[in-house]
Amino acid sequence: MPEGYETVVGLEVHCELATATKLFCGCPNVFGAEPNTNICPVCLGLPGSLPVLNRRAVELAMRIGTALGCEIRPSVFHRKNYFYPDMPKDYQISQYDEPVNVNGRLELPDGSVVGIERAHIEEDTGKTTHVGATGRIHGASHSLVDYNRAGVPLVETVSAPDIRSAEQARAYVIELRGVLVATGASDGRMEEGSLRVDANISVRPTGSDILGTRCEVKNLNSLRSLVRAIEYEARRQVELLEAGGAVTQETRHWDEDAGVTHPLRSKEEAYDYRYFQEPDLVPLVPDAALLEAATAGEALLPSDRRRRIAEVFAAHGAEASAEQVLTVIELDLDQLVLDAVEVGADARLALARAANEAAARPDDARRLDPRAFADLVKMEHDGKLSATQSKTVLGALLEEGGDPADIAARLGYEALDTAELEAAVDRVIAESPDEWTRYVGGDAKVTGYFVGKVMQATKGRADGKVVSSVLAARRDEAAGR
Amino acid sequence: MSLLDAGAAAVAKAVRAGDVTAVEVIEEALARLDATEGDLHCFQTVLGDKARREAARVDEAVGEGRDPGPLAGVPIALKDNLCTHGIETTCSSRILEGWRPPYDATVVERLRGAGAVAVGKTNLDEFAMGSSTENSAFGPTHNPWDLSRVPGGSSGGSAAAVAAGVVPLAFGSDTGGSIRQPASLCGVVGIKPTYGVVSRYGLIAFASSLDQIGPFAPTVADAALALEVIGGGDPRDSTCLARPAPRLIEVLGRGVEGLRVGVLEDFVDDVSASCRRAANDAADALAAAGAKVDAVSVPEARLGLPAYYVIAPAEASSNLARYDGVRYGLRVEGPDVEAMNARTRAAGFGREVRRRIMIGTYALSAGYYDAYYGQAQRVRTLVTRAFDAAYERFDVLLSPTTPSEAFELGAKTANPIEMYLSDLCTVSSNLTGQPAISVPYALGDEGLPVGVQVMAPALGEALMVQVAAVLEQAAPAEARGPVPVGGRARGEAADGA
Numbered sequence: 001m002p003e004g005y006e007t008v009v010g011l012e013v014h015c016e017l018a019t020a021t022k023l024f025c026g027c028p029n030v031f032g033a034e035p036n037t038n039i040c041p042v043c044l045g046l047p048g049s050l051p052v053l054n055r056r057a058v059e060l061a062m063r064i065g066t067a068l069g070c071e072i073r074p075s076v077f078h079r080k081n082y083f084y085p086d087m088p089k090d091y092q093i094s095q096y097d098e099p100v101n102v103n104g105r106l107e108l109p110d111g112s113v114v115g116i117e118r119a120h121i122e123e124d125t126g127k128t129t130h131v132g133a134t135g136r137i138h139g140a141s142h143s144l145v146d147y148n149r150a151g152v153p154l155v156e157t158v159s160a161p162d163i164r165s166a167e168q169a170r171a172y173v174i175e176l177r178g179v180l181v182a183t184g185a186s187d188g189r190m191e192e193g194s195l196r197v198d199a200n201i202s203v204r205p206t207g208s209d210i211l212g213t214r215c216e217v218k219n220l221n222s223l224r225s226l227v228r229a230i231e232y233e234a235r236r237q238v239e240l241l242e243a244g245g246a247v248t249q250e251t252r253h254w255d256e257d258a259g260v261t262h263p264l265r266s267k268e269e270a271y272d273y274r275y276f277q278e279p280d281l282v283p284l285v286p287d288a289a290l291l292e293a294a295t296a297g298e299a300l301l302p303s304d305r306r307r308r309i310a311e312v313f314a315a316h317g318a319e320a321s322a323e324q325v326l327t328v329i330e331l332d333l334d335q336l337v338l339d340a341v342e343v344g345a346d347a348r349l350a351l352a353r354a355a356n357e358a359a360a361r362p363d364d365a366r367r368l369d370p371r372a373f374a375d376l377v378k379m380e381h382d383g384k385l386s387a388t389q390s391k392t393v394l395g396a397l398l399e400e401g402g403d404p405a406d407i408a409a410r411l412g413y414e415a416l417d418t419a420e421l422e423a424a425v426d427r428v429i430a431e432s433p434d435e436w437t438r439y440v441g442g443d444a445k446v447t448g449y450f451v452g453k454v455m456q457a458t459k460g461r462a463d464g465k466v467v468s469s470v471l472a473a474r475r476d477e478a479a480g481r
Numbered sequence: 482m483s484l485l486d487a488g489a490a491a492v493a494k495a496v497r498a499g500d501v502t503a504v505e506v507i508e509e510a511l512a513r514l515d516a517t518e519g520d521l522h523c524f525q526t527v528l529g530d531k532a533r534r535e536a537a538r539v540d541e542a543v544g545e546g547r548d549p550g551p552l553a554g555v556p557i558a559l560k561d562n563l564c565t566h567g568i569e570t571t572c573s574s575r576i577l578e579g580w581r582p583p584y585d586a587t588v589v590e591r592l593r594g595a596g597a598v599a600v601g602k603t604n605l606d607e608f609a610m611g612s613s614t615e616n617s618a619f620g621p622t623h624n625p626w627d628l629s630r631v632p633g634g635s636s637g638g639s640a641a642a643v644a645a646g647v648v649p650l651a652f653g654s655d656t657g658g659s660i661r662q663p664a665s666l667c668g669v670v671g672i673k674p675t676y677g678v679v680s681r682y683g684l685i686a687f688a689s690s691l692d693q694i695g696p697f698a699p700t701v702a703d704a705a706l707a708l709e710v711i712g713g714g715d716p717r718d719s720t721c722l723a724r725p726a727p728r729l730i731e732v733l734g735r736g737v738e739g740l741r742v743g744v745l746e747d748f749v750d751d752v753s754a755s756c757r758r759a760a761n762d763a764a765d766a767l768a769a770a771g772a773k774v775d776a777v778s779v780p781e782a783r784l785g786l787p788a789y790y791v792i793a794p795a796e797a798s799s800n801l802a803r804y805d806g807v808r809y810g811l812r813v814e815g816p817d818v819e820a821m822n823a824r825t826r827a828a829g830f831g832r833e834v835r836r837r838i839m840i841g842t843y844a845l846s847a848g849y850y851d852a853y854y855g856q857a858q859r860v861r862t863l864v865t866r867a868f869d870a871a872y873e874r875f876d877v878l879l880s881p882t883t884p885s886e887a888f889e890l891g892a893k894t895a896n897p898i899e900m901y902l903s904d905l906c907t908v909s910s911n912l913t914g915q916p917a918i919s920v921p922y923a924l925g926d927e928g929l930p931v932g933v934q935v936m937a938p939a940l941g942e943a944l945m946v947q948v949a950a951v952l953e954q955a956a957p958a959e960a961r962g963p964v965p966v967g968g969r970a971r972g973e974a975a976d977g978a
């Protein structure tokens with residue numbers, strides 16, 4: 001961000017609810033079916049059809065509201081009117097000025113708090129594919145519409161403009177996704193479109209408390225797009241202002257390939273949605289049973305999980321890397337770490353192995369036997385395996401399961417004793433006099449060279465850190481310190 | 482006298498007893514349809530062979546000792562805005578021409594389940610927008626009493642089919658008077674039930690918060706029977722009340738002794754002398770039968786019409802958005818999807834429908850919403866409160882149904898406002914959601930039937946029907962259908978007796 005300016009971001013996150021059926025009909029709510037196979041008169045908006053609200057969708061929406069600390073209120077549905085081919089009724093049933101969840105908050109891992117203005121229920125649209133060379137509407141010969149997604153329940157969570165950077169926006173979406181998954185409301189899969197993000201972005205002079213003119217940026221299909229788009233858009237707006245121009249309030253499209261945003265056609269901007277209360281539905285007044293279901297069996301939220309890890313680490317006098325904690329929670333490996341610690345694994349090392357090596361294969365890692373994982377961590381911690389060996393054994397463990405001790409034996413791993421290691425280091429030093437001179441002279445860049453050579457010589461049985469410390473000791477001797 | 486003229490209950494009784502076959506009854510109805518259709522144009526679609534097959538199934542059931550239901554073998558007509566599985570359903574609009582719904586409306590299911598047999602889909606003002614059936618894209622329907630007159634609307638085809646004796650029972654929808662006004666103009670009984678008593682599932686929406694389906698019949702008893710069949714909760718319509726259909730047949734003979742009847746005096750200056758006279762005579766008849774009759778003013782009733790003509794078009798503008806050429810019905814191609822939408826809608830909708838879409842779109846627009854739609858909703862609340870207050874003093878209210886007798890075809894087509902005034906006495910019940918019935922009560926100065934309207938509080942169908950049955954007894958037989966096409970010669974008695 002250029003000096004003197006601050007970015008202000010509010011996010012709208014659309015989340016497809018993991019219900020068995022659609023919001024207003026009995027069609028299956030599934031991803032990836034043959035086009036136009038999960039449809040009926042209601043979700044096709046055929047003349048004479050009427051919507052009937054899915055109770056489970058309401059329950060999930062209220063669970064989200066509960067998890068975000070929202071006030072859950074009686075609500076009504078409105079029609080948002082605009083013509084679009086993938087919208088069967090040419091209006092979307094949504095909640096407007098009386099949404100089910102209002103005034104919540106989401107605390108991020110760094111302790112910052114983002115306000116939640118609302119989290120309301122609405123129906124999804126179908127999907128249009130433009131057939132032609134570019135896949136864009138211009139130049140397409142015709143378009144195909146798949147209505148399988150039409151009428152799928154969504155909850156749109158609207159944050160306050162409390163976000164101040166692209167990184168914070170990223171952290172917010174990850175945290176919110178964790179909440180949505182924890183409540184059972186969503187599978188959280190951004191790549192399948194079950195989580196979609198729009199960003200309202202503005203800039204203002206640092207220290208100002210007046211909001212600048214915002215642009216809404218759409219088509220943010222990944223966290224990477226989100227971060228890049230916010231950074232780009234903030235820079236664009238600052239450059240505009242610096243050049244004496246003004247930001248126009250408009251909707252802009254993120255072009256992932258070009259790395260730029262550009263305005264959507266003005267025609268699409270001109271919509272007047274003519275909201276009015278949906279006369280085909282009655283106001284939604286949650287009964288006691290629904291309220292009970294929405295608050296019962298409180299979900300284990302990401303913040304709860306962070307707290308849990310912090311407590312366990314504190315009890316073991318260990319310090320947890322915040323980044324590794326976020327990774328294991330995001331990948332659902334925090335329980336593995338806690339279980340391993342429970343049976344005696346070193347907390348810091350268990351976390352590191354889970355957040356790095358296990359995290360590279362999260363599906364296998366989630367199936368890992370915590371006791372086997374704990375045994376592996378203990379072997380490494382006790383020096384029975386070098387770090388490199390430990391990682392190799394973990395890889396095999398993820399691949400095929402089993403007992404880490406057996407795997408280590410099979411691989412011929414046994415810890416190097418110090419004398420053997422020192423001999424190897426000395427041999428390598430003798431073979432590379434020039435590099436050694438540079439190293440002794442303070443050129444840290446050749447450290448890697450020596451560690452690599454020693455690893456080679458010991459066939460990976462050495463521990464990199466131990467090698468480094470032996471090298472440092474030899475250097476100090478050579479330098480006469 | 483033909484069995485068909487004896488009414489729906491009599492037909493069903495004879496069919497259930499095996500005294501006559503449903504096939505015979507349906508053949509007679511189809512023959513009458515055939516004989517009158519050239520003059521009247523009641524029907525958009527005639528279901529000859531399908532009706533014969535269904536009738537045969539009814540007879541089969543009787544033959545096997547199964548009860549086909551309370552409307553066994555009764556020929557019925559369905560307004561062409563009620564979805565019928567596999568049968569073209571047009572709303573009398575070019576935009577839906579050829580569209581065959583993949584499902585039946587709930588009322589259609591229930592009627593079939595009760596043994597009724599649909600012989601056709603009836604003509605209406607396009608998308609039920611109108612008061613004369615002249616807005617049909619497929620030509621107007623004529624009033625059987627006088628072929629130069631309109632049957633009223635929008636359910637004109639259904640009203641005229643009953644008035645001409647083609648069917649003893651027909652169904653329509655009432656959004657601002659579309660059952661009661663044509664019932665009055667055609668000399669038959671028409672009921673607009675309490676909002677939520679009859680499922681709207683499968684009724685092609687005009688204005689969702691106002692639309693209700695109801696029956697036409699020559700008699701109060703048959704209309705009541707029909708409402709018992711089609712009424713009752715439906716999980717497919719969230720606005721349908723989760724309660725059984727009202728019990729009406731059992732109250733028919735109860736009389737009006739001690740009932741408090743309010744005679745609404747607010748329309749006195751807006752209606753013709755014959756309509757005024759009919760309502761006053763009806764009041765006298767109720768008093769003579771033991772009711773406590775008093776004049777009452779509900780001034781807010783006059784506010785109903787302008788509020789209605791904002792709310793109904795507003796909802797219609799949204800309900801009719803889906804006719805965009807993308808999925809079904811008419812499509813007129815264009816260079817892009819927006820042009821295709823616009824051309825399809827310009828070609829597919831008639832003038833009145835386009836007018837109301839524009840009015841409704843305007844009324845909901847940013848900057849105008851509060852002045853129009855918001856204000857109309859506030860008026861709606863006022864009207865409802867005013868009627869609720871009146872029902873604290875009265876069990877039912879009585880008024881003219883229409884401002885005039887049936888008017889000449891073409892008389893009001895040039896002036897939409899004048900046409901809209903046809904709904905003056907009926908729209909309030911739609912705004913309040915309360916039930917109302919029109920009962921033929923007199924022949925007017927122009928020799929045409931004039932109805933009176935009995936209104937009741939929400940879910941007051943039984944009281945309303947109870948009063949209507951007494952009025953029916955007091956009314957001259959010459960005031961009600963069926964009539965021969967072109968009307969009865971002066972002095973000819975009703976019911977061919």
Ligand SMILES: [Zn+2]
Binds near residue numbers: 022040043044
């Ligand atoms: Zn569906």
